[in-house]
Amino acid sequence: xxxxxxxxxxxxxxxxxxxxxxxxxxxxxxxxxxxxxxxxxxxxxxxxxxxxxxxxxxxxxxxxxxxxxxxxxxxxxxxxxxxxxxxxxxxxxxxxxxxxxxxxxxxxxxxxxxxxxxxxxxxxxxxxxxxxxxxxxxxxxxxxxxxxxxxxxxxxxxxxxxxxxxxxxxxxxxxxxxxxxxxxxxxxxxxxxxxxxxxxxxxxxxxxxxxxxxxxxxxxxxxxxxxxxxxxxxxxxxxxxxxxxx
Numbered sequence: 649x650x651x652x653x654x655x656x657x658x659x660x661x662x663x664x665x666x667x668x669x670x671x672x673x674x675x676x677x678x679x680x681x682x683x684x685x686x687x688x689x690x691x692x693x694x695x696x697x698x699x700x701x702x703x704x705x706x707x708x709x710x711x712x713x714x715x716x717x718x719x720x721x722x723x724x725x726x727x728x729x730x731x732x733x734x735x736x737x738x739x740x741x742x743x744x745x746x747x748x749x750x751x752x753x754x755x756x757x758x759x760x761x762x763x764x765x766x767x768x769x770x771x772x773x774x775x776x777x778x779x780x781x782x783x784x785x786x787x788x789x790x791x792x793x794x795x796x797x798x799x800x801x802x803x804x805x806x807x808x809x810x811x812x813x814x815x816x817x818x819x820x821x822x823x824x825x826x827x828x829x830x831x832x833x834x835x836x837x838x839x840x841x842x843x844x845x846x847x848x849x850x851x852x853x854x855x856x857x858x859x860x861x862x863x864x865x866x867x868x869x870x871x872x873x874x875x876x877x878x879x880x881x882x883x884x885x886x887x888x889x890x891x892x893x894x
Contacts (some may be wrong), residue, residue, distance in 0.1 A: 680859075688738070697746065699745075710755070717748040735853070749878065767881055853869040
């Protein structure tokens with residue numbers, strides 16, 4: 649039941665699973681389902697696109713993009729500790745994250761015309777391929793699979809954090825900056841790890857539905873899946889920008 653998605657890596661699924669097993673009668677209409685999670689994921693995508701259109705059309709979207717990223721991050725933290733509030737926090741996250749996505753997409757599009765549609769296409773294709781591989785059990789989520797992806801994700805997060813801090817206070821130039829072959833290789837590796845996160849997210853949602861978790865966990869699951877998709881999209885933008893510079 650563990651996922652390497654930091655958002656999913658909480659006790660929310662485990663705790664609710666224990667409570668559910670103590671119940672005597674479970675109303676299907678009040679429990680988590682895969683279809684319900686999918687529907688809420690689509691709704692969040694619509695909200696994100698609508699919100700992104702706002703900052704996309706602005707002449708200087710950087711302020712709204714930064715605000716959206718900060719507020720979106722806060723909403724994720726709150727929902728991590730209070731999953732029962734996901735019914736309200738997940739749609740709000742989609743709106744504020746849309747402000748960030750729209751702003752940063754506009755900046756990349758200005759520098760590299762056509763890059764946004766390429767990144768969106770790559771993200772969509774990756775999602776559909778991973779979904780098909782998971783649905784038809786070509787790729788199975790095992791404990792070893794989870795451990796490898798978790799370790800890789802934590803390594804990436806640690807590297808990004810330390811690189812960012814060093815670049816702020818020193819003249820250190822992170823190796824993933826620029827358009828060298830090493831930098832491109834790192835971006836490709838990060839994209840692979842982000843894509844592997846999708847398998848863990850699919851597995852988490854499916855097992856949550858099988859365990860008949862509370863209905864609000866559909867929003868929680870949809871929010872976690874969107875976090876992975878946003879990360880994947882941003883990484884595709886970075887990789888494509890490097891390739892365009894070369």
